[in-house]
Amino acid sequence: MSEAPDRPMLTLREVNKAFGGVQAVRDVNLSIDSSKVTALIGPNGAGKTTLFNVISGFGTPYTGKIAFGDVDLTGWAPHKVARAGVVRTFQTPIGFPSMTVAENIAVAIVGQGLGNPWSPFLRWRQDRKVRRDAMAEARDRLAAGGIEGLADVPGSELSPGNAKLVEITRQLALKPKMLLLDEPAAAMATDQIRTLSRLIRGIADDGVGVLVIDHNLGFVLELADTVHVLEFGAVVASGTPEQIGNDARVREIYLGGTEETDAA
Amino acid sequence: MISMSFLATVATLALVYAMATQLLNLEAGWGGMWDLGVAGLIAVGAYSYVLLTSAPDAMVPGLGLPILGGMIGAGIITALVAALIGWPALRLRGEYFLISTFAFAEIIRQLIIIGKDVTGGTFGITFVKRPFEQAFRFDAYPFVLLGITAVLTVVVYLICSRVAGSVYGMTMRAARDNEPLAMATGTSVKSLRMSTYSFVGLLIGIFVGPAFVWFLGALVPSTFGATLTFTIWAALVIGGLGSRIGPVVGALLLTGVSEAVRLIEVAPQQAHLLSAVQPALVGILLIVVLRFRPGGLFTEQKSFARTGTDVKGELKRMRPVGMAAVNGGEA
Numbered sequence: 001m002s003e004a005p006d007r008p009m010l011t012l013r014e015v016n017k018a019f020g021g022v023q024a025v026r027d028v029n030l031s032i033d034s035s036k037v038t039a040l041i042g043p044n045g046a047g048k049t050t051l052f053n054v055i056s057g058f059g060t061p062y063t064g065k066i067a068f069g070d071v072d073l074t075g076w077a078p079h080k081v082a083r084a085g086v087v088r089t090f091q092t093p094i095g096f097p098s099m100t101v102a103e104n105i106a107v108a109i110v111g112q113g114l115g116n117p118w119s120p121f122l123r124w125r126q127d128r129k130v131r132r133d134a135m136a137e138a139r140d141r142l143a144a145g146g147i148e149g150l151a152d153v154p155g156s157e158l159s160p161g162n163a164k165l166v167e168i169t170r171q172l173a174l175k176p177k178m179l180l181l182d183e184p185a186a187a188m189a190t191d192q193i194r195t196l197s198r199l200i201r202g203i204a205d206d207g208v209g210v211l212v213i214d215h216n217l218g219f220v221l222e223l224a225d226t227v228h229v230l231e232f233g234a235v236v237a238s239g240t241p242e243q244i245g246n247d248a249r250v251r252e253i254y255l256g257g258t259e260e261t262d263a264a
Numbered sequence: 265m266i267s268m269s270f271l272a273t274v275a276t277l278a279l280v281y282a283m284a285t286q287l288l289n290l291e292a293g294w295g296g297m298w299d300l301g302v303a304g305l306i307a308v309g310a311y312s313y314v315l316l317t318s319a320p321d322a323m324v325p326g327l328g329l330p331i332l333g334g335m336i337g338a339g340i341i342t343a344l345v346a347a348l349i350g351w352p353a354l355r356l357r358g359e360y361f362l363i364s365t366f367a368f369a370e371i372i373r374q375l376i377i378i379g380k381d382v383t384g385g386t387f388g389i390t391f392v393k394r395p396f397e398q399a400f401r402f403d404a405y406p407f408v409l410l411g412i413t414a415v416l417t418v419v420v421y422l423i424c425s426r427v428a429g430s431v432y433g434m435t436m437r438a439a440r441d442n443e444p445l446a447m448a449t450g451t452s453v454k455s456l457r458m459s460t461y462s463f464v465g466l467l468i469g470i471f472v473g474p475a476f477v478w479f480l481g482a483l484v485p486s487t488f489g490a491t492l493t494f495t496i497w498a499a500l501v502i503g504g505l506g507s508r509i510g511p512v513v514g515a516l517l518l519t520g521v522s523e524a525v526r527l528i529e530v531a532p533q534q535a536h537l538l539s540a541v542q543p544a545l546v547g548i549l550l551i552v553v554l555r556f557r558p559g560g561l562f563t564e565q566k567s568f569a570r571t572g573t574d575v576k577g578e579l580k581r582m583r584p585v586g587m588a589a590v591n592g593g594e595a
Contacts, residue, residue, distance in 0.1 A: 082448055087448065089448075090444065098441050107446075112450055120426045121426065127431050127432075
């Protein structure tokens with residue numbers, strides 16, 4: 001597993017996180033490759049989202065280390081993690097509801113250099129140019145994803161499925177090196193899931209590492225290169241989709257009490 | 265009989281409120297910081313201006329700076345005070361930020377009362393330096409002041425408009441809409457809010473504080489109580505939180521309606537009843553506007569988007585999205 005300098009790997013070492021007495025994540029060791037789709041599955045409350053929050057800076061790990069290539073991300077603030085190239089989406093894709101879809105994406109493109117009260121007055125020309133370019137790029141990105149029709153729709157009026165696509169398009173506009181997708185297929189119709197799978201595969205083929213959490217086992221097993229199974233905060237199984245799909249223990253803990261067996 | 269100079273005075277007050285409301289809109293409407301301490305910042309601006317410009321041999325001695333120097337100095341001092349308040353207060357979310365700014369405003373007022381050697385205490389300061397006062401006759405001055413205040417209001421409007429259309433304005437509205445997502449797109453929400461709060465302090469110190477002092481002609485701490493904060497908030501809610509021209513219209517309407525009460529002539533023994541009508545009118549105006557236009561007279565959607573769709577219940581979605589969005593529906 002060689003690691004090119006521009007294609008860093010995300011590694012978690014002995015990561016622990018507790019809320020009060022509840023151990024939400026315990027001793028997790030993971031490596032997430034670039035150019036690959038890695039999936040994290042597990043029943044409700046297994047600690048998937050907690051692990052996501054710990055990686056993306058929304059929660060500090062109790063112990064352990066998170067590294068991206070040579071950079072130690074442990075304890076970094078969310079905006080710094082995002083600027084380092086590790087970008088996440090959210091389970092509930094609220095977006096920026098008061099803005100149009102195109103503006104939603106432009107916000108991610110404009111970057112941070114002008115985001116202070118002085119720029120509108122001291123660097124107005126640059127400001128105007130950056131905004132115009134960002135809006136144009138936002139429309140291009142929407143067109144590339146086949147959702148250019150949504151450009152002028154207010155963020156608050158998107159259907160849940162479209163909101164998910166906009167969420168991914170926005171976070172991709174940040175040009176991530178590692179993309180963390182929190183339940184991307186939730187609330188999506190079957191044909192939308194197929195579009196989504198193609199989209200995610202394309203992202204990985206461009207050299208971006210993708211980590212996916214999802215409940216839809218069929219979607220995950222079809223899409224992922226590697227699957228990790230989380231239960232009570234610990235990784236209990238790892239392997240290819242075939243191995244995981246045939247693992248008796250996995251079937252029992254993950255599929256046992258839920259109705260998602262037929263999700264494929 | 266309504267005198268013209270009375271109308272000019274009312275219009276001047278309305279424009280001072282219009283400036284304050286626009287700046288509150290920048291902070292709360294676009295920045296998502298629900299600040300209940302506006303009166304405190306205005307007090308800092310007003311007192312700084314007076315103390316910087318008063319003559320050194322006045323009853324409450326000052327530095328004797330020229331008016332423009334006093335305005336800029338007041339701006340810098342107010343920005344510093346805002347940074348000092350914001351540093352702890354901006355660590356808090358939503359309601360907690362609101363309560364702590366309210367407390368800070370009251371602390372500022374109490375400090376003004378206690379520090380009577382510097383500020384004149386409850387007795388106040390009875391002489392203030394006003395622009396071009398010597399050059400005009402006593403009865404013409406209200407119109408001069410109205411003109412100056414109108415110019416300042418236009419300047420504040422232009423500043424706010426430029427912010428609204430900038431990358432900074434866009435980032436600010438994004439952080440208001442969804443704080444976790446703004447962070448996940450690389451925005452340091454903390455420093456964004458900190459600089460916004462100081463920026464609003466700067467503008468309040470330069471424009472609102474001095475203009476308010478010119479209008480008042482004297483300073484007493486009781487002017488800067490919670491009533492001032494709530495009047496400005498009422499004007500903002502009536503005009504439309506997050507809109508561009510709304511704050512100006514809201515402030516003019518509110519001042520116009522509540523000052524019109526003064527025109528009613530009554531016997532002296534009923535005068536106290538009349539003064540009680542004023543706050544009641546503000547309340548009624550607020551209720552009527554919110555009943556028929558929940559988002560205020562003007563909406564943010566109309567001010568920014570080109571789609572022209574009107575979203576109902578603006579106030580509801582103004583509530584910041586908390587950590588619930590990060591944690592999702594489950595663990």
